[in-house]
Amino acid sequence: MSLTDAAFEAEPVHAEVVHGKGPWRLAWERMRRDKAAVASMVVIVLVALLALFAPLFALITGHDPLTQYPSTALTPEGLPVGPGAEFWLGADSLGRDLFVRLAYGARISLLVGLSATVLATVFGVVVGLLAGFYGGWVDGVLARVLDVVLSFPYLLVAIVLVAAVGASVPLTIFVIAFFSFAAMARVVRGQTIGFREREFTEAVRSLGASPLRIMVIDVLPNLVAPVTVLASLLIPTSIVFEATLSFLGLGVDPRTPSWGAILADSTDFYRVAPGLLIFPAVLLLLTTLAFNLLGDGIRDALDPRR
Template identity: 45%
Template structure:
């Protein structure tokens, strides 16, 4: 498995980018030259316009004279925290519902999967906008909203795998020996679902980061002055022609982070899929 990992340059690139983003988020207080909400008079030109990248301000300043590099570092904390928390909750909900529906077929499984299909029928972004608008937007509310709209895909995948596992000979043998449902689920079903949960958990972080950025860009995500990559773009969109770096740098951070998690998730999916081993 590790030899396969080393033969994938795209995976190594993804891991390097993720490591850099995580390091920037974790050590933001040590790396950032300024506080993210510090407004400085020397951060604006004489006409009150934001300054371009310079030695004093590596990525320039925003419309309020705040250092963009510092805000991106602290914004990485917000975006990654929401991505990890929201996606972790979504994977847990999807794993729980998918496993129960796949193992207990009939009325229980049918009801749970019809509810899952109903959730998948709604556009995720539209549902997230409605939920975020009904609730008071905050960091944890945004994470909860994203989790509530992203679990259905995981549940559908887990359901299909659980249905297949429940009909295997070793599961039938466990039942014949009198093993209870809880023992079968915990000791024999869930261990086989761990690779799927890891892969979808990794892939889902990219989707979650993008969705958080979209909600913040629309003004119903993380609220200022708490920085996130999405609301940095939202605050600077009207100055795109005057100060394009205000949109380019946070946009590039969102793009590179989402791409990195997708590269890692795709590689893990290929490695854990027996039909893909030996290819590439």
């Protein structure tokens, strides 16, 4: 044995272990490098904490969101007071604490935005999967249903429903989800049409797998990325939708704290009490902008070409 061979035997070579990274871990690492996405997550967390601790803020200030305090929250002329030690952001036109109402309004906005998005996503994925996978007359019927839904004037429908049933949070969630699921269904339908003729679906079909099994096990996991991106962008749309309906008096009960209702209250008092307009508008802008930036960040993070 030569000296060179002996040296190689005496010093074994240790192979470097390479750990693979899954697509979701890679996406998370890309998200962490996206400063805009990180900043948007911080804003969303702060708004969520504002909504979560709304009862605590009401306890600290001693002001209920529905209680009027005319002796301390209104001037002798009957105008709302500005920000101060007792009313941190001032009061509204009826003498209610504006900060407490904004905190409870965050609850309504997040509840409606998230609930409507979940409902729209579930129904949109189901309809889109059925239409895209089966094709033929099933696709034709469901596609026409989506066209009819998208052709409805949503404000007219909201007015009719409110007149018939009365304004409420569940009704607002239903109206928003009804007009949002069609967009989700169209995206899912287009993606499903592309997947149903791919080699992996043909292979599973040749093995005798049922259509339900193919849709749920083979096609649906490939739709997670586009559905997640679209759902994250539907949340701010739903929040603005709710604020618009509440501003017009067609959303939640007018007595319920809502950013849209607070904005509607500011139309007659924004000159003497600009906080009634500025504070809810800034909260609405920051929240919707944060969700939009987060949606853009999720889209970029899930893009395998990045």
